[in-house]
Structure formats: structure tokens, C-alpha cells
Amino acid sequence: MATAIEVQNLSKEYGPLRAVDGISFRVRVGEVFAFLGPNGAGKTTTVEILEGLRRATGGSVSVLGLDPWSDAYRLHLRIGVIPQDFRFFEKITPREAVQYYGSLFHTKPDPDELLSRVQLSDKASSRFDTLSGGQKQKLGLALALTNDPETCFLDEPTTGLDPTARRAIWRVIRTLKSEGRTVFLTTHYLEEAEVLADQVAIIHHGRIIAAGTPNEIITAHGRPGRLRFQAPPALAEYLRARLGLTVVSMDSRVDVELREKTDALRVLSAVEASGLPWQNFTTVQDTLEDVFVRLVGEMDDGALKSEADG
Amino acid sequence: MRLGRITADLKIVVRSYLRNPVALFFSLIFPIILIGLFGLIFSATGNSAVPLTVLNLDHNSPVSVQYLAELNNTTFVKVQVVNWNASGFASQLGRNGDPVGLVIPSGFEASYLAHRPVNVTVYTNLADAASSGEVLGAVQGVSSFFNLHASNGSAIIGITQQHVGSQVYTYIDYLIPGLIGFSILTSPMFSMVDIAASYRKEGIFRELSLTPLTRSEWLTSHILWYVALTFVTAGIMIGAGVELFGAHVTISLGLVPFLIAGPLLFVSLGMLAGSVAKTPESAALIGNIITFPMMFLSGTFFQVSLFPPALQSFAHILPLYYVIDGMDQVMLFANTTRALFDVLGVFAAAIVVFLLAVRFFKWRDE
Ligand SMILES: Nc1ncnc2c1ncn2[C@@H]1O[C@H](COP(=O)(O)OP(=O)(O)OP(=O)(O)O)[C@@H](O)[C@H]1O
Ligand SMILES: [Mg+2]
Numbered sequence: 001m002a003t004a005i006e007v008q009n010l011s012k013e014y015g016p017l018r019a020v021d022g023i024s025f026r027v028r029v030g031e032v033f034a035f036l037g038p039n040g041a042g043k044t045t046t047v048e049i050l051e052g053l054r055r056a057t058g059g060s061v062s063v064l065g066l067d068p069w070s071d072a073y074r075l076h077l078r079i080g081v082i083p084q085d086f087r088f089f090e091k092i093t094p095r096e097a098v099q100y101y102g103s104l105f106h107t108k109p110d111p112d113e114l115l116s117r118v119q120l121s122d123k124a125s126s127r128f129d130t131l132s133g134g135q136k137q138k139l140g141l142a143l144a145l146t147n148d149p150e151t152c153f154l155d156e157p158t159t160g161l162d163p164t165a166r167r168a169i170w171r172v173i174r175t176l177k178s179e180g181r182t183v184f185l186t187t188h189y190l191e192e193a194e195v196l197a198d199q200v201a202i203i204h205h206g207r208i209i210a211a212g213t214p215n216e217i218i219t220a221h222g223r224p225g226r227l228r229f230q231a232p233p234a235l236a237e238y239l240r241a242r243l244g245l246t247v248v249s250m251d252s253r254v255d256v257e258l259r260e261k262t263d264a265l266r267v268l269s270a271v272e273a274s275g276l277p278w279q280n281f282t283t284v285q286d287t288l289e290d291v292f293v294r295l296v297g298e299m300d301d302g303a304l305k306s307e308a309d310g
Numbered sequence: 311m312r313l314g315r316i317t318a319d320l321k322i323v324v325r326s327y328l329r330n331p332v333a334l335f336f337s338l339i340f341p342i343i344l345i346g347l348f349g350l351i352f353s354a355t356g357n358s359a360v361p362l363t364v365l366n367l368d369h370n371s372p373v374s375v376q377y378l379a380e381l382n383n384t385t386f387v388k389v390q391v392v393n394w395n396a397s398g399f400a401s402q403l404g405r406n407g408d409p410v411g412l413v414i415p416s417g418f419e420a421s422y423l424a425h426r427p428v429n430v431t432v433y434t435n436l437a438d439a440a441s442s443g444e445v446l447g448a449v450q451g452v453s454s455f456f457n458l459h460a461s462n463g464s465a466i467i468g469i470t471q472q473h474v475g476s477q478v479y480t481y482i483d484y485l486i487p488g489l490i491g492f493s494i495l496t497s498p499m500f501s502m503v504d505i506a507a508s509y510r511k512e513g514i515f516r517e518l519s520l521t522p523l524t525r526s527e528w529l530t531s532h533i534l535w536y537v538a539l540t541f542v543t544a545g546i547m548i549g550a551g552v553e554l555f556g557a558h559v560t561i562s563l564g565l566v567p568f569l570i571a572g573p574l575l576f577v578s579l580g581m582l583a584g585s586v587a588k589t590p591e592s593a594a595l596i597g598n599i600i601t602f603p604m605m606f607l608s609g610t611f612f613q614v615s616l617f618p619p620a621l622q623s624f625a626h627i628l629p630l631y632y633v634i635d636g637m638d639q640v641m642l643f644a645n646t647t648r649a650l651f652d653v654l655g656v657f658a659a660a661i662v663v664f665l666l667a668v669r670f671f672k673w674r675d676e
Pocket of ligand 2: 043044045084155
């Protein structure tokens, strides 16, 4: 697949602060790429460099084959952007805003169709300064789509949205993908990255600490799968003695780490053989969120580690 | 530059403006208040008695003094004795904006006492028929009284009537071009400085930089809007001045270039001031430093020709001075050559400032 975004050894300094510190990655055309990281990690800085709104200090960046800073005007015709904290003219309504962008880009979007896609039809005629935070975000998304962009940069598009609105935005993102567009997404909702993204990169203190598909990252950085029983600590001791697997007991819960597929059957037979009381077992798998919290926590001198283990 | 994008942006500008009550107040109601306020302050004194400027060439002889006292007693006129040069009396009247004048010749007392005919000269103004009528009436009345008193009714003191130039200008006449200049300056300067700083802070320029709209298109749409507003404001001010205070101004096409060049200059200057500043606070400060001296010293409320010489030279470096002076030439003095000189200067300055503004104002940070 062709490359939409290519970043090599990118860095950005704000005075003495190195906000982005030599990152490299590639986004292929048609992919949804999720860029994750804690507050202040350097996500917005990176996105703004890709959009041609900020100038890189070092390294090289290419978006749709263009240099974003020096070729910004041509690039902007082909990309759609929602900035983090999107703001617009206070007295202008969403319908007028879409018409305005349509005239500027010389496209003829149907404002009502576009606004209903982002679930903003009911506020099409309300002035921007009367919209709620989530409604403003939705207008931002609608405006990002007025020029039929090849690549969309969405900086936290769902922050502050309620669960149904968030899912509506997810649908829009899936549609964009199905139309062959590339989506570069930043988010703090790990679940969102897990359901939407083909590729994920986690950035922390300006460096990429993990990258790949969500599954690759979970496999590489997550703990093994576990079987969890509702049972007394005695069961944990029993299993530990017989199976040679890691068993953890806490709050009348017993977790057994699985190393191989066949381990699950061995554990179940051993539990049955123990004659000890137990109730409903479940399988537990690390999510992207568990991995994220662990990785970031480990780097921040273990401050968050105990939480990640919970 | 693309017309379609300028029109699209102009629509946004106009809508934002019309939906903002404060902005509407300042462009539509404030001009009337200004004209009303200044008009009232400066016309209040002249309402009852017509001021009559008198040159007494009879060296304050008792008879002439008594004659003037009788004129005052009629309450139709209020005598103000001056000691100007006799030959420049008429033109000085015109410059001062005095509607009527009276000259008492030397030898007035001697002639009167000897019952020899003598003429006083009344200078009146065609444009101010009411004052002229009152003064002529008063002078005639008092002269008859003196004639009767001295000599069984034979005419000693006669009256020669003369017209002063073509026009006499009152404060309100000067005030109209001055206040139009005032709003040409203040309304774009204050709002463009504010827009430059707040749009940058709120990320609206960044947002616009993601569209094909260019900075010169954006600036042009704002200039077009302020030109339109200026026409409306000027119309309101002229209407209010003429209707409420009977101002005499010529309304001609010659005004149009000023109503275009002025906003072009000050929209660009406001944008330039707002762009070189780093924060909204320093933007406001720079804006005020530029605006305030011009607001008072360019002939807005006070005629520059009445300033001390040093202040006059300072006024001559303020661009607004040429806007107002040019409008004075068009609306009051019909001096086309000087108006042309003024408007060319303003246009030249406007184009330089426009280019500087486009150059200095940035959509995006480094
Ligand atoms: N204009 C700026 N000037 C100076 N420092 C800045 C500027 N913008 C960002 N920074 C700093 O750069 C670092 C990265 O900021 P950035 O906005 O890229 O983080 P982020 O990952 O988007 O965070 P968040 O999740 O909170 O949006 C932060 O430490 C921030 O304080
Ligand atoms: Mg951010």
C-alpha cells in the first residue's frame, strides 16, 4: 500500500523543552492510525507539524508526498483537520459555517447531509457560542470533511462527547476508512483506538514507546491471558503446588496465568480435582488500556505500577 | 485573490457584525450621539441673540459707543467689538465663522453731531439669512432712533450692506467632516486590533489557514465591510448635522475617494498594530498609542488651524489630518486641487500599510 504519512527522526523544541524527540513512523493510505500518549506527551505538536501549522526543529516529514510547512497551501486542499479545542466565529451557525467552507474550498457540500452525519442537525441554526463543547467538536468534524479530504487529522475528536455521540463519530471514521481515506487520530480513549485503529503508536515524553497493531502491542507488552475464579486462597496454594504456573490470590479471587493454550484445560481439571469450593470462572486478557497504563507507569519510575497491576 | 472567497468571507464578517449589538450601537447610534452632543455644546450660546462682530473705526467715540449699547439693548444682537485690520475684516469674519459684522467708520461721531450723512457697513451672509435679517432689522431700528433723536428725522446714518465671501462656516460645519474622520479612524482601528489579537489567541487564524482563504483576501473583505459602514456612518452624520443643526455642507462625489481610502488605511493599520504585538494586551496598547493622538489632533473636534504652530506641524504628520482636511476641502471650500492632493497621499499611505499588514500578520506560529 502507498504511504500517506512518512515521519523520520522528527523533533520539535520549544525553547529548552524537547516536546518531540526523534520519532519515526509511517501511515499507509487507507489506514486508521491512532496516536496515543499521556497529557503533554507531544501528540498535538506532532499532529500540527503534519498539518503544516508548526515547523519541525529536526527530521523530515512528508504528507501525501508534500512538505507540510513549505507546501502548506497545496496540502490544505487535500487534508481535513479538527484541531484540539476547536473554536470558530461566535455568531455564526453550523449551517453557515459549512456553506462558508464550501465556498472557500469551492466544493458544494450539502450542509444538512453533512451535519446529520455528525449528529448536529438539531443545532444547524444555532450560533456557535451557544453550542455545548461536544456540539462544537461535531462542527469541527463536519468542517474537516467539507473539502472531501484524502487524509483527515483528528486531534481528540471525541473528547467530551457522550457515549452515543462518540459512537456516531466512530461511524463517521469507519465510513472515511471504507471510502479509502487515511485517518490520523489522537485520543485518550484506549478502547476507541482498539476498535478503530489499524495501527497504533504510543508516545511518551516525545518518544515512541510502542507501535504496531493493537494486538501486536498487547502481545508484546501485555501480560499473558489469565483464568479467574471466585474462590478462597486455599485454591491458589493448591494450584501453585501442582501446576507450576503463576497464581495470584486477592479479595477471594484467584488468577492463574496461562502460558500455553493447553494450560487452560489443565487448570480446570486441577480445580475440579481440588474439591475446594469455587464459582464462575472468567478469562482475563490485557486490554490496550492495561498495556498503556503499564508502559507509561513503568516509565514514570513505577509511580503508577501498582494501579496497572490491579 | 479570488472574488468568490472574498464574498464568502464578507458574508461571515457582515453576519458577525450585525449580530453584535455593541458593534451596531457604535456604528449607527454613536455617530448621532456625537453630532448631537458636540452640536448642542457649541450652538447653545448663539440661540437667543445673534453675535455681531463690530469693528469700531471711530475710536470708541461716545456716540459710537452709545450706538452699540443701543444695539445690544435690542436683545436681537450681541455686540462683540474687535480690533482687526479694516481691509481684512470680511475675510476674517468668514474664517471665524461669524455670520454678521458691522463696521463703524471713522468720523462717525463728528458726522452725526454735524448732521452730515454717514454710512455704517453691515456684512451679512447669504447662507445665514435669519441672522442677517435680525441684524439688519436691529441696525435699521437703532439708526432710525438716532436719526430721529438728532435731527428731525433726516437721515444721517445710512446703511451699506455687503456680503461676506460666498459662505460662512460655523462650528457644526467643521464638525461634520471632523467626526466622519473620527469614525473612519476609530471604528476600524479598535476592532481590527482586537480581532488580530483575539483570533490568534482563539486559534481562528490557524483554522482559516487550513482553508484556501489568503491573508490578503481576508483583509480585503474586512476593508470592504468598513468602507460600507463608513458610507452609512457618514450618511447618518451628515443627515443629523443638517437636520438638527442646519449645517451647510456640500455633498459631492468628491467625498467617495476619502470614504474608501480612509477605511483602507485604518483597517490595515489596525491589523498591522495587532500583528506586531505578541499579546492581546500589548496589541491594545500599541493600538491606543497610534489612535489617541490622531483622535484629537487631526481636526476631528477642533480645527487644526486654531492650534499653536508646533502642534499644527505635528498634526501634519498624522494621516487622519489629510483625510479630514480633504473632506473639508470637498464639503466646505470646494477646493478640488487640495482635496486631490490629500486623497492621493492617503491612498499611497494606505497601500503601503496594507502591504505591510499582509506581510506581518501570520496565520500560523513557527
Ligand atoms: N506553544 C508552545 N510553547 C511551549 N511549549 C509548548 C507549546 N505547545 C506545547 N508545548 C509543550 O510541549 C509538550 C507537548 O505538548 P502537546 O500539546 O504536543 O501534548 P499532547 O500530547 O497533545 O497533550 P494533551 O494530551 O494534553 O493534548 C508539553 O510539555 C507542552 O507543555
Ligand atoms: Mg494535545
